[in-house]
Amino acid sequence: MNSLIGTYECKADAKGRLMLPAALKKQLSPVLQNGFVLKRAVFQPCLELYPMAEWEVLMQKVNKLNRFKKKNNDFIRRFTAGVKMIEVDASGRLLIPKDLTVFAGISKNVVVSSAINIVEIWDKDKYEQAIDDAADDFADLAEEVMGQDEEDNGIS
Numbered sequence: 001m002n003s004l005i006g007t008y009e010c011k012a013d014a015k016g017r018l019m020l021p022a023a024l025k026k027q028l029s030p031v032l033q034n035g036f037v038l039k040r041a042v043f044q045p046c047l048e049l050y051p052m053a054e055w056e057v058l059m060q061k062v063n064k065l066n067r068f069k070k071k072n073n074d075f076i077r078r079f080t081a082g083v084k085m086i087e088v089d090a091s092g093r094l095l096i097p098k099d100l101t102v103f104a105g106i107s108k109n110v111v112v113s114s115a116i117n118i119v120e121i122w123d124k125d126k127y128e129q130a131i132d133d134a135a136d137d138f139a140d141l142a143e144e145v146m147g148q149d150e151e152d153n154g155i156s
Contacts, residue, residue, distance in 0.1 A: 004028070004114035009124060012110050016101050017093045021112060024119065025092055032088055038096065038121075039083045040103050045126055047096070047104050049086075049119040096121070 008021035020028070028051065037055040041048050050058065062079065065072040082103060088094050096106065109124035122130070134141075 003116050004119060007111060007113040010110050010112060011108050012096065012101075012106055016096045016098060016106075017089075018096060018110060018112070018121070019091070019093050020088060022092075024112060024114070025088070027114075028088075028119075035085055035087045036094070037083060038086050038094075038100060039079075040081060040100065041120065042079070044120075044130055045104055045123075046130075047100055047106075047121040048115070049094075049121060051117075054117050 004024070004027050006021070006023055006027075008024060010019055010021055012018045025032070031051040031053060034052040036052060037050045039048050039050070062076060065076065067073050067076070082097075082099055084097050084100065086094050086097075104121065104123060105126055106121070106123045107125075111122040111124050111127040113120045113122065113127070
């Protein structure tokens with residue numbers, strides 16, 4: 001799958017159903033029939049939507065962890081907490097389970113944002129706050145992450 005592109009505002013209905021924006025649905029069309037995994041994000045109060053193939057690649061990495069190390073077991077348990085398999089229905093909607101809606105604080109207004117090969121699902125207010133909080137540090141972060149010389153595995 002190619003990298004996903006775009007940030008979209010949409011609304012969740014009272015049952016927690018979210019209509020995928022048409023432009024995002026078009027990008028995901030090659031993988032729609034395989035389903036998705038929805039999980040809590042590790043670093044932010046949002047959800048991550050993994051196309052099934054992307055989830056399987058990630059699980060291959062996680063499966064290599066030695067489960068006889070307590071920290072690995074703890075990580076696996078917390079990383080997979082609340083994980084749900086979901087599908088996009090015939091109307092182009094996905095149902096966000098109640099426990100995940102609560103975790104992400106999702107109300108009616110939602111932001112769906114591409115994150116390379118996955119999709120983040122945010123409550124709109126929390127998304128705006130996260131972007132605002134990161135704005136001050138973004139130049140330093142960009143320099144640190146992307147500004148390395150080529151031999152240091154940076155991108156230039």
